[in-house]
Amino acid sequence: MGLEIRTVTESEVADWVRAVNRGFHRSQTISPEEIGIMRAGYDLERTRGAFDGDRCVATFRSMARDLTVPGGGSVRADAVTNVTVTATHRRRGLASGLMAADLAAARERGEAVSILIAAEYPIYGRFGFGPATWVTDWEIDVPRAGLGRRHAGPDPAEGTVELISAAEVRAVGPALHERVRTRTAGAISREAGWWDRATGASVLPSFGFKEPFFVVHRDLAGEVDGMAAYEVNDPHWPGKLPNADAEVRWQLAAGPAADAALWRYLLSLDWVVRLRSGHRPPDDVLPLLLGDPRAARTETYADFMWLRLLDVPAALSARGYAPVAADLVLDVRDPAGLSGGTFRLETAPGDAPRCTPAPSAAADLTLDVATLSRLYLGDESVLRLADLGLVTEHRAGAAATADHLFRTPRRPWCPETF
Incomplete structure (x- = not known):
């Protein structure tokens, strides 16, 4: 019947989701419950597929986001995601066709830029995108970090740190994120569903969810100005010595005092000998907070968000x-x-x-x-x-x-x- 590129109808969502999973090498067995959870986050006018007869063989989706730009202003952005082409249908111009349709529609809607996270570097330059932000991940050797127990942890003179529940994160997190987002060039707005997924209120069965610890920093007025989610893996103790790993899922701070206090807390966790920072800015101050910055070993330094000007x-x-x-x-x-x-x-x-x-x-x-x-x-x-x-x-x-x-x-x- 030939290949057709078009927006996805309600009845085609399940096939489209399976095509996404094929492209990302995930299971093809997806429950109706999971498809329903995913469908709730889709705008079908911005969800496209390439169809070979009745079968979806390529996928493409975009979302409206606000992007903070230098100087503190924002532009409306077309955020591209779920770009896949089934291996049996490569080299047929499907990704190009899907991209052209989305960019033309975004331009018509008045979105000034399009943005995406590039899985592979060589793909998106030919569509007019360029790498606009970079990211760094560090693994910190905590004993070498140079934060002795007397000096570790937050400074009470600059506020307090406390553990909070997932429900409290959902209550105070969105306002904090928007506060940080509007002062961080390159940051984008979040939809409400992000907080449900990050706290386990909405779980995709095939991905599962391990509840992390949630911690906030409050300034001297009691206002939340920093937040982090982290998990600790406590393996066997060789020679009866502590050997735990901690991993930061995400961390937000509206100022340097909250930022430093949260890292000092995370670096003072009992038994933790390695702390993985998660994605951080490429010029983050984190290594310089350590007595020995060499204790922060770079695990990743790479291009991250790509951008294409439309207007x-x-x-x-x-x-x-x-x-x-x-x-x-x-x-x-x-x-x-x-x-x-x-x-x-x-x-x-x-x-x-x-x-x-x-x-x-x-x-x-x-x-x-x-x-x-x-x-x-x-x-x-x-x-x-x-x-x-x-x-x-x-x-x-x-x-x-x-x-x-x-x-x-x-x-x-x-x-x-x-």
């Missing part, structure tokens, strides 16, 4: 820049025809930045949309990409000006896997 004027006007007066004309190439053109970016101290189409202006820099997307959150150097031939300078000094404008003092970070 260049809206996206570039929404973020903040270095407080200097500048006038840059960017010639942006987009083979997909979604967001290319010539644009003037104007900044001045005290004034809101402005990016407008400038089709007749002479370009200062030429670059493709994937390269500009890579620069958007401030994590990459214009000069470095120019050395790679990805940015062409037409006016002397324009690349250095752009580098100064776009770079941020702290690196962007996306705490979410979506």
Whole structure:
């Protein structure tokens, strides 16, 4: 019957979920209960599949999210997930077709950017995406960390740390996350279901759930300004010596005092000799909190959230820049025809930045949309990409000006896997 790419109907959700599981090498046996739980989180207008007759052979889904950008503003983002192609149907353009349909719809909805977590590096550059945030995971050798028992743990002069229940997490977590999200470039909004899944109120049977410990930090006024979830694995004790591992599932802190207090608490847990940090910002202060930063061994340092600009004027006007007066004309190439053109970016101290189409202006820099997307959150150097031939300078000094404008003092970070 041929291959057809389209949105998924209600009656096709179960087949679509099984196709997702095939793509991720998971079980094909899925209960109606589990499919119902998953369906509750889907917007079918944003859920697409490729069908070979009645069989779903490729999947694609997106979600609306708010993305924090440098300067504290936000843009509406098209968050892409569940991208799979069944092994029997590769090399037929299905991923390209699904991506093109979603990006066109996102552009029509007025979403300024599209974002995703790339499972494999080489895939998404051809669709105009670039790596916009990075992530680091550390394993900390606790005995070597240099936090003696007298100095470990939170400082009561800066607040208190306490264990709380899952229900309390659901009550206070969303407000804390939004507080952290709006001050963290690269962070995205969470839907209510995230908290249900993170606390065991909603469990997918095939994934199961092991309840972690939940801990909060309260400032001197009693307000929650930090939170973490962690678990401890206490294996056999060789030679009757403690040998437990602790793993941080997630940690949020609205300020440096809460951040430090939570890490000191986690590093002072009885019997724990190894602490895995979970995903952290690539320039996190965590190793520098230790008496011996070498005790934090890097397990992962990798690209994480990829971004694609869909509306260049809206996206570039929404973020903040270095407080200097500048006038840059960017010639942006987009083979997909979604967001290319010539644009003037104007900044001045005290004034809101402005990016407008400038089709007749002479370009200062030429670059493709994937390269500009890579620069958007401030994590990459214009000069470095120019050395790679990805940015062409037409006016002397324009690349250095752009580098100064776009770079941020702290690196962007996306705490979410979506």
